[in-house]
Amino acid sequence: MSKLRRRVVTAAEAALAQHKYVSTVDVLVGLGWLTSAHVERWRQGRAPSLAKLAPVDGARLRDVADLLGEWARESGLTPSDTSYLSGSRDRAPLIFVGDGDEAVFRTHWLSPDLSPARREQMVQRQNKAPDLTVVAAAGAWTCAECADTGPYQIMSDTGPLCLTCADLDHLEFLPAGDAALSRRAKKESALSAIVVRFNARRKRHERVGILVEEQALARAEEQCLADEDARLRRRERDTARRAAQDVEFQARMAAEIQRLFPHCPPERATEIADHAAVRGSGRVGRSAAAKVLAAEAVTLAVIASIRHLDTDYDRLLMAGTPRKEARAAIRPTLDRVLESWRG
Numbered sequence: 001m002s003k004l005r006r007r008v009v010t011a012a013e014a015a016l017a018q019h020k021y022v023s024t025v026d027v028l029v030g031l032g033w034l035t036s037a038h039v040e041r042w043r044q045g046r047a048p049s050l051a052k053l054a055p056v057d058g059a060r061l062r063d064v065a066d067l068l069g070e071w072a073r074e075s076g077l078t079p080s081d082t083s084y085l086s087g088s089r090d091r092a093p094l095i096f097v098g099d100g101d102e103a104v105f106r107t108h109w110l111s112p113d114l115s116p117a118r119r120e121q122m123v124q125r126q127n128k129a130p131d132l133t134v135v136a137a138a139g140a141w142t143c144a145e146c147a148d149t150g151p152y153q154i155m156s157d158t159g160p161l162c163l164t165c166a167d168l169d170h171l172e173f174l175p176a177g178d179a180a181l182s183r184r185a186k187k188e189s190a191l192s193a194i195v196v197r198f199n200a201r202r203k204r205h206e207r208v209g210i211l212v213e214e215q216a217l218a219r220a221e222e223q224c225l226a227d228e229d230a231r232l233r234r235r236e237r238d239t240a241r242r243a244a245q246d247v248e249f250q251a252r253m254a255a256e257i258q259r260l261f262p263h264c265p266p267e268r269a270t271e272i273a274d275h276a277a278v279r280g281s282g283r284v285g286r287s288a289a290a291k292v293l294a295a296e297a298v299t300l301a302v303i304a305s306i307r308h309l310d311t312d313y314d315r316l317l318m319a320g321t322p323r324k325e326a327r328a329a330i331r332p333t334l335d336r337v338l339e340s341w342r343g
């Protein structure tokens with residue numbers, strides 16, 4: 001027993017560290033007695049009990065639940081009785097062992113580190129009714145009620161049902177892939193079901209889409225379209241605003257150039273301001289300093305313009321003159337133009 005207890009504690013600590021609570025099912029998976037595929041099958045309502053899937057008997061599973069409870073109480077964890085409903089048409093309570101009281105298996109032990117709000121949220125999430133789960137039929141099968149067959153089946157208390165017998169055949173299949181559309185369609189649909197298909201290679205069921213009401217899907221599509229329109233309108237507004245900002249910025253910069261350099265030809269001042277203000281150009285005039293129109297930044301923009309247009313600077317650079325040398329060479333011309341513009 002002490003050896004099992006050690007293994008239970010190790011598995012429990014790992015689960016607790018991972019998601020701030022621990023359940024008997026977590027520990028059984030941690031012990032290697034069950035796989036997550038087993039648990040998934042059981043949760044879908046496709047196994048009579050969890051014990052039927054485990055390599056040990058129900059009494060042994062109970063031992064694990066008891067050991068977990070002992071350790072959890074010693075460790076100051078908070079018990080939370082959790083509803084375990086299946087994803088079958090009937091949402092039947094899930095059966096762990098099938099004899100005697102099952103409450104011990106349903107107890108989730110919550111970390112004492114959780115804030116009251118976080119704990120409340122966790123309890124609510126864990127008690128939420130599970131999604132109905134429909135399985136895309138892989139082989140021949142017959143409905144437990146009408147003895148017919150179909151592309152989808154859902155488990156019920158009496159066995160697998162076709163969608164007609166399960167009152168789900170008015171739903172439309174929406175393949176997985178568009179997360180926003182799926183989420184909205186599910187939200188809009190009073191009734192919906194997750195569709196899974198068995199992947200033989202990976203030995204587990206995988207989600208392939210959802211079944212939703214036709215009108216819900218139509219509404220969801222409208223919302224997604226409306227969103228695209230809204231996004232486009234938003235982009236247009238942003239562009240217009242940025243353009244307006246730039247126009248205003250350019251005008252203010254041109255005015256500032258004229259203030260600092262009264263003899264600079266007005267068209268030249270406008271040109272420098274436009275050039276400096278080109279969005280994302282990374283030029284001097286777009287620097288943060290120029291944005292606040294600091295005199296130094298405005299002067300740098302003016303100097304850059306003079307270098308390129310009134311001196312041999314570009315030609316020197318093209319001829320292979322090092323930048324520092326070229327700057328020194330054009331310096332007298334540059335200073336002369338600057339002085340003449342200052343007046």
Ligand SMILES: [Zn+2]
Binds near residue numbers: 162
């Ligand atoms: Zn049927």
